[in-house]
Amino acid sequence: MKNKIAGLSLLLLFVAIGFVASMALGIVHIDFSTVVRSFIAFDGSREQLIIRTVRLPRALVAVAVGCCLALAGGIMQALSRNPLAGPEILGINYGAALAAVVASFLFGYTTLGLFAWSSFVGAGLAGAAVFLLGSLGRERLSSMKLVLAGATINLLLASLTQGILILNQQTLDTMRFWLAGSLTGRDVGLFMQVVPYMLIGLFLTLVMSKSINLLSLGDEAAQGLGQRIGWIKACLIGLIMLLAGSAVAIAGPIGFIGLAVPHIARFLAGADYRWILPYSAVLGALLLLLADIGARFVLPGQEIPVGVVTAFFGAPFLIYLAQRKGKTL
Template sequence: MGLIILFILVLLAFLLSISIGVVSIPFRSIVDAFWSFDGSREQLIVRDVRLPRALVALVVGCSLAIAGCVMQALSRNDLAGPELFGINYGAALAIVIAMFVSGSASTYLFASSALLGAALAGIFVFLLSSLGRGALTPIKLVIAGSTMNLLLASITQGILILNEQSLDTIRFWLAGSLTGREMETFWKVLPIMAIGLIGGLLISKHLNIIRLGEEMAQGLGQHVFYIKALCVAVVVLLAGSSVAIAGPIGFIGLAVSHLARAIAGHDYRWTIPYAAGAGSLLLLLADIGARFILPEQEIPVGVVTAFLGAPFLIYLAQRKERAT
């Protein structure tokens, strides 16, 4: 019943995202945009601007939320998010290098290079965490991810300083935005997201065991290394494809995981479906709010999620400190 209610709320938010914006469009024109399209300005806005934007918010919010759940279960850290794998900075560095070499700033170049950079960064962090004595542990993962984030961010900033044109072009993408996304690129990246979503649902029962600790999981007959490798693959596919489409949108993976557990409990077979719906709902609502915060001007949705997520992160850190 809870999932049905959540699905209805997501559907309403999706319809609301298509219906409202800076430009006021009558409801009749919105209906005609799908059933009797005549090429008018209002119908073009609905079909070519608002509908793609709502679709991107729907799938990106869902993907980031599931990636956050998997990341927190893998690291056994409630403050972890997909960004811990260096995915955001890996994608940003790949885009900057591609622009610096080719001199192009096409949307397809952004998406393809971002996806490649995110995947390479995530895989490298996983391999780095697996080196040395003992298996991959949460503390090794956190250290490797934080180190890689700093390294990639430093290299990216260094290249941007040398090339101001790249800085001007990439600035809006780095803020995380759903506007101006080409549907051709979206449809090319969507199968990668779908694989990640299916993988996240399939490994949900294993996350319950991984969450208990490595020794407990091994005692229950689980192949811990392979499960962790699958978790890394799911996070890279979901978060990497999300960054490729919309840029680095923060706090969705972190916050939604806690909201889903508060509703569904700690059974990831239920937490992940709830997180998927809640992530889509939160990003759709944040994108709607981004259209009206400043009059006659829209701000990137990544700014809105950061504004909402920062107090939540402070609250989680203080609660974790009181618990210890």
């Protein structure tokens, strides 16, 4: 217990260091004293304006999005009992992307607010469609049916999204950066609109951590311990929609955080989801902060979307997991 608390405290310290580094590092280098003065003695200088209006919102979004995606991934892996599962398996990313593309195509203009709310609605509808499809038939909703329904909806939504983008070049040009997953240009106002949903999802996830623990043992074992399997699964799918949907709404579809982070948390905290989930939340925030800092230095003089960085490091991790899983079959 003490070791886990100490480990979590150390990770929180790393998040704090990464948060400060995110405000100081970039194309315009800003020293630590200027970062501190921008909050205690703001003078309106160029560097302090960059910190207050650009880098602070960006760091806040990175922490919140990383936390939500990692928690959604942890829930998804417990729900499906599949180590390769992530929020993408419920069609959350492509549901959000399709809704944002359709909104941009229909209304003819693009704003972060339009992307955020349309994608949030799209993520919710996609998750609901997967749940309904997986519930069809005489048998109750199982992990296998959930995965198959998610894969089916995911392919459908991806095809529709690509089809609309091909038909409309203007929509493709305006949405290309958002679809890659980016933290650039997010302001505090937009963040404050979405953050209540994130906090509700975080709180409910921690409250349900005991039920998630039991469900990870398997449907039969959880039912034998008196758990209402159908109700718990419905609640967990709702939490995944809330967490991943709000994250995608504000930052676009960022991949691999939800897949990789729960495995790292499981390695550090053991098999108890009452510890895996808090560790995942903190690790997700830390890794997305680091990925966003790295995105500023990959190409000289310009930044790349953070989703490209997470995909670059996440792909080898996915290959490793797939090989490891194959050896255990």
